[in-house]
Amino acid sequence: MLIISPSITLPESELVERFLRADGPGGQxxxxxxxxxxLRFDVINSPSLPEEIRIRLLARRDRRLTSEGVLVIQARRFRDQARNRDDVRERLVEVxxxxxxxxxxxxxxxPTRASKERRLxxxxxxxxxKQARSRKPDLE
Known part of the structure; x- marks a missing residue:
């Protein structure tokens, strides 16, 4: 159970985790x-999210949100899986x-009248x- 707020919780069954090889430090x-x-979370089909929050979440211009309405978050900051798992869940909660x-x-x-006058x-x-730059000197 992932607690978002006192009124919103996400059950584990709505979260799909996949583990993959990370790049970066760690040697062999x-x-x-x-x-x-x-971590994949289906925003559109989630029964746990209230409708207004779902609409706001889908309206965000977030590149982690797929066209099918699935939020995909990756964590590879740490060397061990457990810390990355906690990190990805914390980031979902923040979003x-x-x-x-x-x-x-x-x-x-x-705009105020004075600001319009200052602008003009x-x-x-x-x-x-600019006009002074373009004038050519008169040759007599």
Missing amino acids: HVNRTESAVE IRGVLVPPKKRVATK VGKQQRGKI
């Missing part, structure tokens, strides 16, 4: 052990907790500088 031992962990709080609505604002004055000054 790394060629014989499958210490990297790939889901990141969408628990709904984003704040953007309040549309208008700046544009005029910049235009004068």
Whole structure:
């Protein structure tokens, strides 16, 4: 059981783990052990996630999310499988907790009159500088 928040928990049956060989440090031992962990979590078909959280999770532009709605997270930071397993689960919890709080609505604002005037004055000054560059000296 993976605890996300007091109201949301994910059962082990919804998490699919696959172990693969990791690259990186470890000497010859790394060629014989499958210490990297790939965790797959089916966001679309998960009965444990509330609908609004599922929608927010799917709306994220996350490259770890497949087109079928499966979140794939890999961990190969550590040399042993158990630590990578814990790491991948912690990262899944962080991703889901990141969408628990709904984003704040953007309040549309208008620029102040003074800021509009400052912008226009700046544009005029910049235009004068550019015009001065292009003028050719009068030859008499």
